[in-house]
Amino acid sequence: MAAKTRPKSDTPDVSDRVSRIREGVTAAILEHRLLPGTKLGEDEIGEIYGASRTLVRTALQQLAHEGIVNIEKNRGAFVARPTPADAREVFEARRLIEPTIVDHAVDAVSPPWINRLQQHLTEEREAELRGDARASVRLSGEFHRLIAEMSGHSIYLGFLKELIARSSLIILLYRRHDTPACGTDHHAEIVTAIRKRDKQAARAQMLSHLNEIEAELFLKDPAADELRLADVLGA
Amino acid sequence: MAAKTRPKSDTPDVSDRVSRIREGVTAAILEHRLLPGTKLGEDEIGEIYGASRTLVRTALQQLAHEGIVNIEKNRGAFVARPTPADAREVFEARRLIEPTIVDHAVDAVSPPWINRLQQHLTEEREAELRGDARASVRLSGEFHRLIAEMSGHSIYLGFLKELIARSSLIILLYRRHDTPACGTDHHAEIVTAIRKRDKQAARAQMLSHLNEIEAELFLKDPAADELRLADVLGA
DNA sequence: ACAGGCGAAACTTTATACAATCTACGCCCA
DNA sequence: TGGGCGTAGATTGTATAAAGTTTCGCCTGT
Numbered sequence: 106m107a108a109k110t111r112p113k114s115d116t117p118d119v120s121d122r123v124s125r126i127r128e129g130v131t132a133a134i135l136e137h138r139l140l141p142g143t144k145l146g147e148d149e150i151g152e153i154y155g156a157s158r159t160l161v162r163t164a165l166q167q168l169a170h171e172g173i174v175n176i177e178k179n180r181g182a183f184v185a186r187p188t189p190a191d192a193r194e195v196f197e198a199r200r201l202i203e204p205t206i207v208d209h210a211v212d213a214v215s216p217p218w219i220n221r222l223q224q225h226l227t228e229e230r231e232a233e234l235r236g237d238a239r240a241s242v243r244l245s246g247e248f249h250r251l252i253a254e255m256s257g258h259s260i261y262l263g264f265l266k267e268l269i270a271r272s273s274l275i276i277l278l279y280r281r282h283d284t285p286a287c288g289t290d291h292h293a294e295i296v297t298a299i300r301k302r303d304k305q306a307a308r309a310q311m312l313s314h315l316n317e318i319e320a321e322l323f324l325k326d327p328a329a330d331e332l333r334l335a336d337v338l339g340a
Numbered sequence: 341m342a343a344k345t346r347p348k349s350d351t352p353d354v355s356d357r358v359s360r361i362r363e364g365v366t367a368a369i370l371e372h373r374l375l376p377g378t379k380l381g382e383d384e385i386g387e388i389y390g391a392s393r394t395l396v397r398t399a400l401q402q403l404a405h406e407g408i409v410n411i412e413k414n415r416g417a418f419v420a421r422p423t424p425a426d427a428r429e430v431f432e433a434r435r436l437i438e439p440t441i442v443d444h445a446v447d448a449v450s451p452p453w454i455n456r457l458q459q460h461l462t463e464e465r466e467a468e469l470r471g472d473a474r475a476s477v478r479l480s481g482e483f484h485r486l487i488a489e490m491s492g493h494s495i496y497l498g499f500l501k502e503l504i505a506r507s508s509l510i511i512l513l514y515r516r517h518d519t520p521a522c523g524t525d526h527h528a529e530i531v532t533a534i535r536k537r538d539k540q541a542a543r544a545q546m547l548s549h550l551n552e553i554e555a556e557l558f559l560k561d562p563a564a565d566e567l568r569l570a571d572v573l574g575a
Numbered sequence: 576a577c578a579g580g581c582g583a584a585a586c587t588t589t590a591t592a593c594a595a596t597c598t599a600c601g602c603c604c605a
Numbered sequence: 606t607g608g609g610c611g612t613a614g615a616t617t618g619t620a621t622a623a624a625g626t627t628t629c630g631c632c633t634g635t
Contacts, residue, residue, distance in 0.1 A: 146616075148615095148616080156589095158590085158591095170405045178617090179596050179597060180597075180598095180616085191495075194494060198496065201437065260429045261429075261433065264499055381587095395618095397587090415587075
């Protein structure tokens with residue numbers, strides 16, 4: 106009965122049909138199978154999931170609230186296309202929140218959690234080894250979500266889910282082609298710091314990890330009119 | 341055309357009927373006219389606003405995502421009843437985010453903004469003087485939102501809107517009866533620091549303001565079974 | 576008198592039908 | 606030939622109706 110205190114959206118209710126649609130579309134976006142600007146027609150999605158437009162519409166509205174879908178009046182829903190300004194805001198927010206989250210995660214460390222983290226690292230390495238880019242990008246985001254779940258802070262978790270989803274779109278749009286091969290495995294280092302219960306190190310590792318991700322981006326300023334025009338036309 | 345870059349939910353579209361319902365219910369909750377646990381029937385609200393249940397449902401779902409309404413499957417929507425644990429999370433998040441927000445606000449300081457802040461302080465004082473508790477509690481929240489708007493950081497603004505709305509419910513539920521009369525006007529002090537462009541002071545004032553608000557709360561632990569039972573029955 | 580179960584009413588959930596709006600294609604005219 | 610206008614098709618916004626679930630009252634049996 107104690108659990109009944111908050112029966113809201115904590116349990117995503119996998120059996121719920123709206124949730125299934127939402128998670129399906131979310132996964133497609135996070136795995137970079139749906140590109141920014143893609144039209145998400147209601148009938149189209151409804152037919153895919155065997156649901157009426159009512160349910161599809163509900164799911165799309167939730168995604169719009171999470172910031173990964175834009176709904177334009179009388180025009181429909183589209184995969185969001187974050188601007189460079191959005192990107193800077195997202196990463197600033199992550200730099201603020203995630204060190205605190207990992208701090209809480211250290212407090213919550215326990216053998217089961219260590220196991221989950223280790224297993225996750227393994228999955229990430231396997232995806233990387235077999236060159237599965239889609240799984241890689243998805244798992245990379247899920248790592249951060251996992252730490253937020255571990256922190257037990259449901260509000261931070263909710264915020265971070267949003268930030269992670271947007272980050273995925275941002276990386277897809279603005280990642281430099283000349284990625285420096287990312288020699289070190291930051292996630293493993295973060296897990297190590299958590300295992301050692303070393304908050305200082307965990308925060309530092311998380312922060313430098315986020316900085317490195319953002320450093321790999323090329324956030325062109327609105328000065329370059331030509332590129333912006335291409336952007337707009339690309340829709 | 342530059343503004344068209346983000347035509348999403350930035351403009352609340354006052355003419356939009358869903359937004360009108362959402363803002364109406366939100367205002368009622370923020371002004372403590374709707375108490376936690378109150379049933380929000382779809383027919384009931386629909387009749388009030390002259391809208392069909394379709395629109396009401398959309399609005400309620402948005403409010404649920406903002407955390408001030410709980411939707412229980414096949415039972416309907418209710419004004420949320422934050423637990424003490426929720427309350428602690430909300431205020432921890434505010435202590436983390438709002439100092440940073442006020443930091444940005446100092447960067448964005450300008451005569452028009454100063455005017456808006458001053459005018460807001462006046463409104464707060466007037467409401468206080470005429471003993472209008474409802475307006476007071478609403479304006480108190482709007483002050484924080486105003487600073488977030490001033491910061492120009494749309495993501496922080498979105499997060500803070502959620503936190504403010506939940507805070508309002510929390511204060512209603514857990515505020516001590518023996519409030520220490522709140523001698524000093526923290527909001528005025530924050531505005532002063534912003535005018536002086538003193539980030540250090542602005543952050544400090546904001547932080548101590550939040551601490552003082554939380555200190556006025558009595559967040560009873562789940563140990564007191566009797567009180568929890570009363571809580572549940574109170575629904 | 577009280578516990579248990581049946582049934583009806585109220586409400587939410589889902590689907591479908593209708594109205595409004597936008598997009599696109601084609602035609603006409605300069 | 607190029608541009609503008611108008612109509613047709615498609616898509617979204619809204620309302621309403623059908624289906625499913627819960628809740629409450631009443632009735633019966635012990």
